[in-house]
Each structure stands twice: as structure tokens, then as C-alpha cells.
Amino acid sequence: xxxxxxxxxxxxxxxxxxxxxxxxxxxxxxxxxxxxxxxxxxxxxxxxxxxxxxxxxxxxxxxxxxxxxxxxxxxxxxxxxxxxxxxxxxxxxxxxxxxxxxxxxxxxxxxxxxxxxxxxxxxxxxxxxxxxxxxxxxxxxxxxxxxxxxxxxxxxxxxxxxxxxxxxxxxxxxxxxxxxxxxxxxxxxxxxxxxxxxxxxxxxxxxxxxxxxxxxxxxxxxxxxxxxxxxxxxxxxxxxxxxxxxxxxxxxxxxxxxxxxxxxxxxxxxxxxxxxxxxxxxxxxxxxxxxxxxxxxxxxxx
Amino acid sequence: xxxxxxxxxxxxxxxxxxxxxxxxxxxxxxxxxxxxxxxxxxxxxxxxxxxxxxxxxxxxxxxxxxxxxxxxxxxxxxxxxxxxxxxxxxxxxxxxxxxxxxxxxxxxxxxxxxxxxxxxxxxxxxxxxxxxxxxxxxxxxxxxxxxxxxxxxxxxxxxxxxxxxxxxxxxxxxxxxxxxxxxxxxxxxxxxxxxxxxxxxxxxxxxxxxxxxxxxxxxxxxxxxxxxxxxxxxxxxxxxxxxxxxx
Ligand SMILES: Nc1ncnc2c1ncn2[C@@H]1O[C@H](COP(=O)(O)OP(=O)(O)O)[C@@H](O)[C@H]1O
Ligand SMILES: [Mg+2]
Numbered sequence: 230x231x232x233x234x235x236x237x238x239x240x241x242x243x244x245x246x247x248x249x250x251x252x253x254x255x256x257x258x259x260x261x262x263x264x265x266x267x268x269x270x271x272x273x274x275x276x277x278x279x280x281x282x283x284x285x286x287x288x289x290x291x292x293x294x295x296x297x298x299x300x301x302x303x304x305x306x307x308x309x310x311x312x313x314x315x316x317x318x319x320x321x322x323x324x325x326x327x328x329x330x331x332x333x334x335x336x337x338x339x340x341x342x343x344x345x346x347x348x349x350x351x352x353x354x355x356x357x358x359x360x361x362x363x364x365x366x367x368x369x370x371x372x373x374x375x376x377x378x379x380x381x382x383x384x385x386x387x388x389x390x391x392x393x394x395x396x397x398x399x400x401x402x403x404x405x406x407x408x409x410x411x412x413x414x415x416x417x418x419x420x421x422x423x424x425x426x427x428x429x430x431x432x433x434x435x436x437x438x439x440x441x442x443x444x445x446x447x448x449x450x451x452x453x454x455x456x457x458x459x460x461x462x463x464x465x466x467x468x469x470x471x472x473x474x475x476x477x478x479x480x481x482x483x484x485x486x487x488x489x490x491x492x493x494x495x496x497x498x499x500x501x502x503x504x505x506x507x508x509x510x511x512x513x514x515x516x517x518x519x520x521x522x523x524x525x526x527x528x529x530x531x
Numbered sequence: 532x533x534x535x536x537x538x539x540x541x542x543x544x545x546x547x548x549x550x551x552x553x554x555x556x557x558x559x560x561x562x563x564x565x566x567x568x569x570x571x572x573x574x575x576x577x578x579x580x581x582x583x584x585x586x587x588x589x590x591x592x593x594x595x596x597x598x599x600x601x602x603x604x605x606x607x608x609x610x611x612x613x614x615x616x617x618x619x620x621x622x623x624x625x626x627x628x629x630x631x632x633x634x635x636x637x638x639x640x641x642x643x644x645x646x647x648x649x650x651x652x653x654x655x656x657x658x659x660x661x662x663x664x665x666x667x668x669x670x671x672x673x674x675x676x677x678x679x680x681x682x683x684x685x686x687x688x689x690x691x692x693x694x695x696x697x698x699x700x701x702x703x704x705x706x707x708x709x710x711x712x713x714x715x716x717x718x719x720x721x722x723x724x725x726x727x728x729x730x731x732x733x734x735x736x737x738x739x740x741x742x743x744x745x746x747x748x749x750x751x752x753x754x755x756x757x758x759x760x761x762x763x764x765x766x767x768x769x770x771x772x773x774x775x776x777x778x
Contacts, residue, residue, distance in 0.1 A: 275777075278620040282778045299776075300622075304534075308620040313613035318551050327550070330542035331623045333534030359554060376617075385620070 231256050231277070231415070236286035238272050238437075246272040248437035249286065256291055256383065256413040258429030259405065263418055263516065269437040270417040271311050271387055277415065278308040278385045290383065307332075307381035309372050311388045311417075317361035321352060321371045324360060325378050332379045346378035350404060366397025373404055377412075384408070385415045390423060402427055425512045433519055440519040448515050454485035457514045458494060461504040475517055485514055539623045543631025546614070547604055548638040563643045566592045573711045581712050583655040586647060587665060587737045588711035591730055593643045594669050597636035598676025599700045605632060605684040606693040625775035633677045661740040668733050671758055675729055676704070678765035685772050703728060710734040713744050729761050 233252040239245050246269045254260055264270050275281040277288060279299050288295045293302045315324050322343055329339035347353045350370045360368060369389060376384055386405070390398045398420075405414060405427055418424055424431050431448060433441040441448050449455055454472055460482045467474065471494050472486035486494060491507060498505050552558055566589035573585040609615035618628050637644075657665070683696055708728040709717055714735065717725055725731045732754040738744035739751060746754075 275616075280616055280619045280776060282776060303620060303622050306620055308617060310613040310616040313617065314611065316546060316608070316612050316614060318554050319546065320554070323545070323550050327542045327546045328617065328621075330535075330538040330545070331618050331621050331628075333536075333538055333622045335535045335538060339538070379621075 230254070230289070230291065231260070231413075232287075232289045233273075234287045236273075236276065236288050237284050238269070238276060238281070239284045246437055247276070247283070250437060250439055252432065252439055252442065254430050254432070254442065257409075259409045259414045259416055259427050260430045260432065261416045261418055261424035261428035262432045262434055263421060263424050263512075264434035265419065265520065268434045270434055272437075273434070274308070274385050274387045274415065274417055275310075278306055279303060280308070280310075305381055306383045306385065307376040307379050308385040309376050309387065309389055311391075313372055315360040315363070315368045315371045315375075317359070319360055320357050321347060321360065321363070321374070322356040324371055325375045328375045329378055332381075342378045346374040349377065349407075350374045364397075366393050366400065369393060369397070369401065370404070373401065377404075377408060382411065383413045383415070387417050388419070389416070390418065390420065398423070421511070421513045421516055431512065433516060435520045441515065445512060448512070449510050452485065452510065452515050452518050453487065454510055454514075454518075455488050456486050456491035457508050457510045458484045458486060458491060458498075459506045459508075460484070460498070461506065465503060473518065475514070483514070485510060485518060534622050536627065539627040540631045540634070542623070543628060544635045544638055547608070547632055547635035549635075552639065558639075559642045562593075562640050563646060565596065566590075566643050566647065569706065569711055577712070583651075583741055584713065584738055584743050585711040586650050586654055587741065588734065590644075590647050590651065590665070590669055591672055591710050591733055591737070592705040593640050593647060594673040595676040595704050595730060596701050597640045598633075598673055598678070598680045599697050599704065600639075601632060601636045601677055601680035602683045602700075603690070603693045603697040604636075605680070606688065607690055609684075610688045611690055619775060625773060628775075629681065636677070637673070655741055657741045664740040665737050668737050668758075671762055672730065672733050675758065675762040675765060678762060678769050681769045682765060682772060685769075685774050704730050708734065713738055715744075729758050732758050 231252065231254050233250050236247055236250045236252075237245070238247040250273070262270050262273065272281065276283050277290065277295055279295055279302055282296065290302060290306070295302060315321070319327070325343045325346055326339055329342055334342065344353070347356050350373060352367060352370050352374065355363060355367065360371060363371065373386075373389065376386075390401050393401065402423070405416065408414060409429075416427065425445060430442070430444060432439055433448075441451055443451065463481070465482055467482070467484065471490040472484055475483045475485065484494065495505070495507055569592070570585045570589045573588070574582050605615070615628070679700070683700075684693065687693055687696070708725050708731045710730050710733070714722055714725060714731065735744060735746060736751065736754050739746045
């Protein structure tokens, strides 16, 4: 289990990045922590990865205190920090190999693990090319190979796909999906699609607080709305109370509703010949519902 | 798993010295060039009179710039590649990482060091005790500059600033003070400025050991005390300021 109890972080300049945060989740599969820039994702990740001291509160990973049981914990965790880059004057092989030495492996075992990890990510053909000549997606793969080559079974990956093209991103998703069989992966992202595709558990972080935690299904239940109806016609006015309305930046209207309301509303929209689309509530809908307070809520009595 | 400490030490030496030298052999020339070029100028201008003094000067410079470049390297690896963050969350301790990085700077300056040692054997004539003194002073200068490098790397996370710091320090500590020549060459009122740099004291001791600079015993002892005190003070501050796990 990963447990945080009243975990707070106040930086030296007085900025509160984590605010008495509570969290409890199993350490298996992929946990995706989603949140806007500045939500506190990196701060939480770094505290859990024993890089940063919390100001107050407690955090435990599989019973180990992240402040007190540091030595024990560091044998089991590995981190890919946000904006980490493969050292440019090394080759992929040298990158992974030197990291394995830091992890305390001897030469022979390190060499074997380098080969396995680079093959696993399909980059073995580039193992002797300088990192600086590799593409962005390839560099990121080298870094993922680096942490997976170790024997750590708890991996922190802080925004590993930010800035990658869609194909490289999908490639990395495949790798993470494979890794989750024998690792616990603590992933942060601001791509909601990524969390939706990969995560077994999702946490929504905003202004240093967890606003929602659970599987996608559990989060849907939490917001009580299973369907999302997007009205494609501009200037549409809703006459009856059918859930929660979110207005898009383009002025379009999106209505989160329960199953019965969705049924009622869609029949009415069809009858009135108003164009709309209907989908199961996506993580994005839930995220906006929880994070960005809906602009108008439940105010549509006719 | 049993952790191999030698591996952990070696990792920093690989990353910060051996791989850089192997993948970019041009860096070997770079480390040689600075001390040798000043040495050649001083020897030419003095018509060879200052040959042995400037060889030990170049040795001091090589030791000091090793530590000073540690400052830029540490900050580069931490802030631009996040390598240090990855290492903090691993079984490697702060001590192992930092010691490995310190040794890597010696390895990095080995080409210059070897050339200068050969020159020293050829042109510096001194006693065994003199040789020992030179060795201890070089080690002390290295320790001093390493500590200074650590300290400065914790002060700023801006790589441009750090690189600027590095070259400024290098000049203040090794080019301006009288280490390639004796302090007598500097007119009296300006000598006091030279004494602001610890390398001046180190150079005095070494110049005395090879018979170039007569010094009163009390001055000699004072020189030793000053550089030892500065080095210890720096190490104490570094220990206190150590930001392995950030707060
Ligand atoms: N070292 C720091 N000193 C002061 N404030 C910081 C520091 N690091 C992060 N912050 C602030 O804390 C908040 C959370 O940052 P971060 O954890 O990096 O968020 P995220 O990873 O979700 O983008 C932000 O407002 C950020 O500006
Ligand atoms: Mg972040």
C-alpha cells in the first residue's frame, strides 16, 4: 500500500504545494496522478521518491516511512524525474550501465541487464550511438530502459510522455503496460487520455489536494453522472434540470447527466432536431467537473 | 541485493570523466592547454629562469581547476540531466556520489597531470622531503578546490551562472596569484591582494621547498596553517550545506 497522511509541503518561499494530502492505494499496476501544471504532482512524486522532505505529515510505501526508512526504500524504488535527459556525451549502453553501477551491480550483471533492457525497448541497434544524436522519443526510451534495468520494483515516472509525438507516446504506453505486470508504476501526467488508457487507479490532484481517487468507473460514480451530452448547436438554452452543465471555451454546451436524464434529454433533443453527441463520461469530463468548478450548476429549472 | 560500493564510486568516474574523454577525445587537449600555455609563456619571458617554479605553478593550477570544474559539472548533471535526482533515489549515498565525482575530476586532469609530473622529474631538483611537501600541498589544493566546488554548486541552480563562476574562480585562483612566479615580482602594495588567494600560500610553500623563495620559519608555518584552516572551514560548511535530500 502507498499511504499519505496529512502530507504537506511548504517551500522556502512560503508556497504551499501540498496541503494536508491524504491518499491510500495498492502498490500494484499503474497509478496515474493527474493534475494541471503546478498542481503539486512533482512535489508529491519527489517526496515519495525520498528526494524531498515533506514539511509535515507522513507517507509510507509498503510500510516503509519515506522519511525514516530511506535506506530500505531506496533499494526498491527508481525514479525518472520530470524533464530528465539522457546525458548527451554518453551512449545508451553507457547510460544504462552507469546507472546500474549506481544501483550497486557488479560489472558482469550490469552488462547483462543493459542488453536485456535495451532489447526490451527495441533500441539495441542504437546502443553505441551518442545520446545527443537520438530522437526525442528514443532518448526517453533510453531513460525508461535505465530505470527498468534496475531491480527496483516501484517506479516513479514524472510526466514521461510530455513533449513526445503521438507515435512515440503510444510506444511508451506499450512499454509501461508491459512493465506494470511486475512493477508498481507511479505515473504523473497531464494527458488525461494517457491516464484513461493506462491506469488501474487514478488520482486527481489540484492545488495540493486530492479531489478524486479510484478506478475510472469509481470516479464516474463519484461524480454521479455516467453520460456526457455535447450539444453541437450554438446558443442552445436548456429548459429543464438534467445534471451539470459545463461550457466549453468555444461556447458549446456539455451536459453531464445520469442514465435516466440522458435518456430523457436525448429523446427530446432528437425530437427538437438539435444536433448532439452522447458518450460515457470521460476522465476529461470528470477532471473538469472536479477541478474547474462548473460554470453553471443545476440551475436549469424551467 | 548486496550493494557493490566500488561500482557506485566508479559510476561517477565513468560518467564525468572516462566516458567524456573516450567519446570526446578533444577534451584531453583542452585540459592540457591551459596550464601548459601559461607555463610556456612564463618560461620564455624569464629566459628559462622560472622553469621549475612555473612547473609547480602549472601543477597547482591543474589541481585547483579540477575542483573548480567540479562545481559546473555537478550542477550540470543535477539541473540539466536530473542525474543526481535519479541517484538520490537509489542505493548510492551522497558520500559515494560526491567522492566519485571528486575522483573523476582528478581522472579528467590526468593528461595534464602526467605531462607536468614528467616535466617536474626532469626539471625540478629537490630533496625527498621537498617532493613530499609538493605532494601534500597539491593534495591540499585539490581538497580545497573540491570543497569550494561543492559549496558553489549548492548556491545556484543556474548552469550559465555556474559556468561563469567556474571560469572566474579559475582565473582568480590560478592565473592572477603568483603561482607561476614568485611573489617578489609583485610590487609591495599589491602583494596584499595576492594574499587573498589561498593558492598564493600554497605556491610560497612549494617555491620555498624547491629553493626559490627564502621564507622565515614563522611565515612558513603561517602559510601551512592558513591553507589547512581554509580547507577545513570549507569542508565544515559543505557538510552543513549538503543538500542531498532537499528540504
Ligand atoms: N523549489 C520550489 N520552490 C518554491 N515553489 C516551488 C518549488 N517547486 C515547485 N514549486 C511550486 O509548487 C507548486 C507545485 O509544483 P509542482 O509540484 O512542480 O507541480 P506539478 O508537477 O503538478 O506541475 C507550483 O506552484 C510550483 O510553482
Ligand atoms: Mg511536474
